Amino acid sequence: MMKRRNVSISLAAMAFGALLCGVNVNAADDAGVTLEWQQWWAVECPEGYVQAICDRYYEETGVKVELLSAPFADTKTAIVSGATTGTVADIVSVDGSWVYDFADQGILTNISTLLDADGFDQSVFMSQWRAMDSTYALPVINFPYPMFVNLDILEACGIKEVPKTWSEFEEACKKITENGYYAYAINLDSSSPSGIQNVWSGFAWASDITMLNEEGKYAIAGNAELAEYAEYMKNLNDQGYIYPGMSSLTEADMTSKFASGELAFIINSAAVLTSFRQEAPDLNIGVCAIPVKDGFEGTSKNCTANWALGITENSENKEEALKFIEYLFNADINADLAVTQSAIPGSTLAEPDYSGGDPVFPDIYEMYMAGTPYNEFTGMKSANEFMPEYIDEVVTYMDGDTDTEEFLQNVQEIRDELDAQ
Amino acid sequence: MRKVKKAATPYLFLAPTIILMVVLLVIPICMIFQYSFLNNAIVEKSPEIVGFKNYSKILGDKDFWNAVRNTIFFVLVSVAAHMGLGMGFAMLLNSSYFTRKTKTIARVIYVLPWMFTASVIAILWKLMLQPQGIVDYLLAFVHLATKDTQWLSERSVALYTITFVNIWCGYPFYMISLLAGLQGISSDLYECSALDGAASGQQFLHITVPQLKPIIISISMLDFVWSIQSFAVIWMMTGGGPAKKTETLSIFIYKLAFNSSKYALASAASVIVLIICIIAAVFYVRQQKKARD
Amino acid sequence: MVGSHKKSTKVIVSILLVLGGLFAGFPVLWMFISSLKSNTEIFAWPPKFIDIHFNLNNYSAVLGDSEKVRFFINSYAISGLVVLFTLFIGIMAAYAFSRFDFPFKETINTVIVSVQAIPPIVLLIPYMSLIVTLKIFNTYFALLLTYMVFTLPYCILMMTGYFNTISTNLDEAVMIDGGSRWRACWGILVPISIPGIISVGMYTFMQAWNEYLFALTLTKTNDMRTVPVGINLLMGQHTYDWGQMMAMSCLGSLPVLVLFIFFQKYFIAGMSSGAIKG
Numbered sequence: 005m006m007k008r009r010n011v012s013i014s015l016a017a018m019a020f021g022a023l024l025c026g027v028n029v030n031a032a033d034d035a036g037v038t039l040e041w042q043q044w045w046a047v048e049c050p051e052g053y054v055q056a057i058c059d060r061y062y063e064e065t066g067v068k069v070e071l072l073s074a075p076f077a078d079t080k081t082a083i084v085s086g087a088t089t090g091t092v093a094d095i096v097s098v099d100g101s102w103v104y105d106f107a108d109q110g111i112l113t114n115i116s117t118l119l120d121a122d123g124f125d126q127s128v129f130m131s132q133w134r135a136m137d138s139t140y141a142l143p144v145i146n147f148p149y150p151m152f153v154n155l156d157i158l159e160a161c162g163i164k165e166v167p168k169t170w171s172e173f174e175e176a177c178k179k180i181t182e183n184g185y186y187a188y189a190i191n192l193d194s195s196s197p198s199g200i201q202n203v204w205s206g207f208a209w210a211s212d213i214t215m216l217n218e219e220g221k222y223a224i225a226g227n228a229e230l231a232e233y234a235e236y237m238k239n240l241n242d243q244g245y246i247y248p249g250m251s252s253l254t255e256a257d258m259t260s261k262f263a264s265g266e267l268a269f270i271i272n273s274a275a276v277l278t279s280f281r282q283e284a285p286d287l288n289i290g291v292c293a294i295p296v297k298d299g300f301e302g303t304s305k306n307c308t309a310n311w312a313l314g315i316t317e318n319s320e321n322k323e324e325a326l327k328f329i330e331y332l333f334n335a336d337i338n339a340d341l342a343v344t345q346s347a348i349p350g351s352t353l354a355e356p357d358y359s360g361g362d363p364v365f366p367d368i369y370e371m372y373m374a375g376t377p378y379n380e381f382t383g384m385k386s387a388n389e390f391m392p393e394y395i396d397e398v399v400t401y402m403d404g405d406t407d408t409e410e411f412l413q414n415v416q417e418i419r420d421e422l423d424a425q
Numbered sequence: 426m427r428k429v430k431k432a433a434t435p436y437l438f439l440a441p442t443i444i445l446m447v448v449l450l451v452i453p454i455c456m457i458f459q460y461s462f463l464n465n466a467i468v469e470k471s472p473e474i475v476g477f478k479n480y481s482k483i484l485g486d487k488d489f490w491n492a493v494r495n496t497i498f499f500v501l502v503s504v505a506a507h508m509g510l511g512m513g514f515a516m517l518l519n520s521s522y523f524t525r526k527t528k529t530i531a532r533v534i535y536v537l538p539w540m541f542t543a544s545v546i547a548i549l550w551k552l553m554l555q556p557q558g559i560v561d562y563l564l565a566f567v568h569l570a571t572k573d574t575q576w577l578s579e580r581s582v583a584l585y586t587i588t589f590v591n592i593w594c595g596y597p598f599y600m601i602s603l604l605a606g607l608q609g610i611s612s613d614l615y616e617c618s619a620l621d622g623a624a625s626g627q628q629f630l631h632i633t634v635p636q637l638k639p640i641i642i643s644i645s646m647l648d649f650v651w652s653i654q655s656f657a658v659i660w661m662m663t664g665g666g667p668a669k670k671t672e673t674l675s676i677f678i679y680k681l682a683f684n685s686s687k688y689a690l691a692s693a694a695s696v697i698v699l700i701i702c703i704i705a706a707v708f709y710v711r712q713q714k715k716a717r718d
Numbered sequence: 719m720v721g722s723h724k725k726s727t728k729v730i731v732s733i734l735l736v737l738g739g740l741f742a743g744f745p746v747l748w749m750f751i752s753s754l755k756s757n758t759e760i761f762a763w764p765p766k767f768i769d770i771h772f773n774l775n776n777y778s779a780v781l782g783d784s785e786k787v788r789f790f791i792n793s794y795a796i797s798g799l800v801v802l803f804t805l806f807i808g809i810m811a812a813y814a815f816s817r818f819d820f821p822f823k824e825t826i827n828t829v830i831v832s833v834q835a836i837p838p839i840v841l842l843i844p845y846m847s848l849i850v851t852l853k854i855f856n857t858y859f860a861l862l863l864t865y866m867v868f869t870l871p872y873c874i875l876m877m878t879g880y881f882n883t884i885s886t887n888l889d890e891a892v893m894i895d896g897g898s899r900w901r902a903c904w905g906i907l908v909p910i911s912i913p914g915i916i917s918v919g920m921y922t923f924m925q926a927w928n929e930y931l932f933a934l935t936l937t938k939t940n941d942m943r944t945v946p947v948g949i950n951l952l953m954g955q956h957t958y959d960w961g962q963m964m965a966m967s968c969l970g971s972l973p974v975l976v977l978f979i980f981f982q983k984y985f986i987a988g989m990s991s992g993a994i995k996g
């Protein structure tokens with residue numbers, strides 16, 4: 005008898021639970037247009053900042069913008085799976101390395117066509133991300149990637165000036181390591197391969213050492229300058245100046261290590277300044293230009309990453325989506341966003357006032373303006389397949405299993421194979 | 426009429442399961458089979474059938490075989506260690522050497538690794554294993570490591586490290602299942618054998634193990650399948666690195682699907698994995714049938 | 719276990735017990751300590767065990783955020799429902815496998831065991847299309863059904879095993895008295911198998927609770943998401959909120975631990991030898 009009652013109770017509970025499940029709390033019932041925006045920006049900005057922009061937009065135009073979030077590392081997966089099942093948002097935040105593949109796969113819609121129909125003044129956009137001769141994404145703000153310096157460590161090691169050249173950098177690393185600190189770190193984690201772009205390549209770009217040659221072709225094998233750079237880095241690693249555990253070091257590990265005061269130099273986005281100030285308010289942070297090759301006189305190519313937006317092909321409100329994106333290029337909105345995030349505006353109209361921002365940022369801004377913004381991986385074909393393979397080659401090279409020539413040859417082959425597909 | 430009802434009874438009991446599995450699992454798996462014969466899927470607007478080309482591509486890819494080697498090591502060592510640790514802990518928890526209170530506390534502590542999600546386990550161990558992490562700190566005291574020993578980036582050690590972490594987070598499953606089984610072994614059996622002069626070791630081999638055999642085989646089978654699939658912990662600790670030393674089949678397939686967007690190839694590789702598991706499952710079911718009869 | 723209780727054996731066994739405890743518990747202790755530190759302290763060298771700077775900031779950040787609290791509620795609701803449904807359906811299936819012989823028995827059994835071998839990452843997109851077609855995307859229902867599919871094989875496997883150790887004489891006794899198969903299953907076998915059911919139920923709960931990939935993909939809005947997704951949302955582009963992640967993890971496991979402690983007595987109760995061995 006008791007057993008039967010228990011079973012009945014359980015059945016009732018399940019039936020009730022099943023009823024609950026069908027209830028979708030988020031049943032949409034809107035009179036106006038609602039745009040969905042898949043992004044990771046809201047988490048990086050101050051609490052409620054991005055939502056406030058959306059609320060303002062709603063007040064001004066009656067169009068609601070709903071923020072959807074996913075962890076940054078999984079946003080690409082979320083967009084791809086959403087696109088193929090028709091559930092993806094209207095507006096998506098995209099990283100530079102995804103643009104080509106998304107455009108190729110038909111996930112992003114051709115913004116050039118929309119812009120032409122819209123008649124919007126395109127000079128507002130400082131740059132446009134193009135693939136296959138059309139624009140697919142618009143960078144809203146741009147992040148410089150300077151070299152952050154722990155000035156306290158430098159002082160403790162008796163280093164008077166921040167290093168400007170490769171040999172000065174090596175000298176500084178030697179002194180720092182002798183004093184028991186870590187000098188430099190390169191994050192070569194495969195699951196989120198930003199390090200190969202910003203840190204490994206970024207250091208090289210500062211001395212105008214690039215994978216692409218003047219004709220726009222990948223000249224990696226036999227590239228003497230690249231070989232020199234690789235050997236320089238290998239030397240630093242062999243001497244023990246680079247933080248151990250490169251291949252499992254994520255960007256977050258690296259920034260946290262810097263914030264804890266054990267690491268002297270890292271290359272990272274200007275945006276981390278906010279979190280550094282929060283986590284380690286006593287840290288004496290300075291910035292310097294990425295050391296250039298001895299004797300280098302030209303203009304540095306400064307590594308830049310961007311927060312860009314695209315519109316999905318699935319969207320039923322493409323024109324409305326474009327209007328919202330254009331709204332973000334408003335002088336005051338764009339400028340404010342740039343100052344809050346320690347970034348450079350992507351709108352030519354914006355005139356940001358950095359006096360209220362981070363004390364170190366004006367230096368970053370100056371260095372950024374003195375060079376040209378550059379990122380070979382933005383709009384690169386099959387970037388997400390290339391980067392982990394490139395990382396594997398660097399790791400093998402750093403371990404001494406391949407020599408410089410082989411290393412570059414391997415990378416060239418990988419690149420050629422991807423271009424041929 | 427009665428006979429029909431009698432024959433239909435097992436199917437009725439099985440009906441909800443079958444409906445659920447067929448609709449939610451068999452259909453997508455058929456879709457995956459289909460993808461594996463196309464030149465590309467999902468991202469390709471008009472795919473063409475290419476027969477077995479994807480399979481031959483996969484089987485000819487040296488990265489695939491690298492993944493297979495890593496997976497074999499990972500799975501076999503994990504399953505064996507899970508079994509050993511699980512059995513050991515279960516017996517400790519079942520022994521009469523300790524008071525009930527001690528056993529209760531120990532039981533709770535031993536089951537802890539199970540309670541956390543894969544991301545957290547990966548992040549936690551990564552924090553512990555990083556150079557200058559707590560593991561290096563403690564091991565430095567006993568001179569087994571220096572403060573800079575790299576557990577996850579050293580090519581010769583990385584695979585052992587992630588296998589170790591997988592063992593750590595997976596043994597409670599065995600422990601609990603075996604404990605439930607141990608509780609069910611009648612103490613009469615042990616008493617009789619003790620009277621006959623059997624030592625503890627003999628008791629273990631001749632009573633405990635045979636009694637637990639069905640459970641041991643069941644959970645080993647499941648663990649085999651789950652270990653092959655294990656993705657999150659490895660991905661978040663090493664991402665398959667350094668230089669593909671910890672790239673198992675699940676990571677290999679993930680990279681194919683989401684880094685290279687080659688879903689057809691990924692589907693082909695998945696089908697290969699599925700076939701291996703089906704073969705293992707067939708053996709298992711035959712075994713169960715024999716044991717039952 | 720009956721045997722001689724030599725003192726030396728007791729010492730060895732006790733040492734093993736303690737070592738086992740350290741092996742299992744130390745990382746969890748470290749997690750807890752880390753949840754009391756700030757992000758930079760977690761990375762400090764040398765690592766600190768006790769710190770005067772210990773604070774509960776991470777915990778208040780998690781508990782004070784209604785969105786995060788919602789994650790916990792969703793997780794427990796979904797996991798609880800998954801356990802109930804899986805046990806109900808799984809026990810029925812296990813009964814069929816244990817007590818009957820019927821055509822296709824082997825095939826069905828093989829299929830059930832082996833389909834879980836399909837790597838979830840590849841299953842993801844076709845599966846998602848299916849969920850969208852069934853119009854249950856971004857609901858509890860989608861996750862409930864998904865997790866049931868993942869946990870059923872284990873449940874069926876284990877329950878079949880447990881049922882196999884119970885003599886069919888008991889079933890026959892019920893049927894001779896005029897009861898149905900249903901009665902035999904739920905009235906006799908289930909009560910005897912309670913320890914087994916509890917362990918299967920616990921595992922099902924853990925599996926549903928800890929799942930991340932499908933929880934992320936099958937939900938769109940944060941009010942439908944679960945704790946693992948919530949923890950991963952703390953991983954930003956350049957920095958992670960380590961402390962909050964640890965805090966959220968500790969908080970999440972607490973009620974499960976409590977449940978486990980509560981249900982422990984069913985393990986201790988044991989099963990009467992007669993009914994089992996028969």
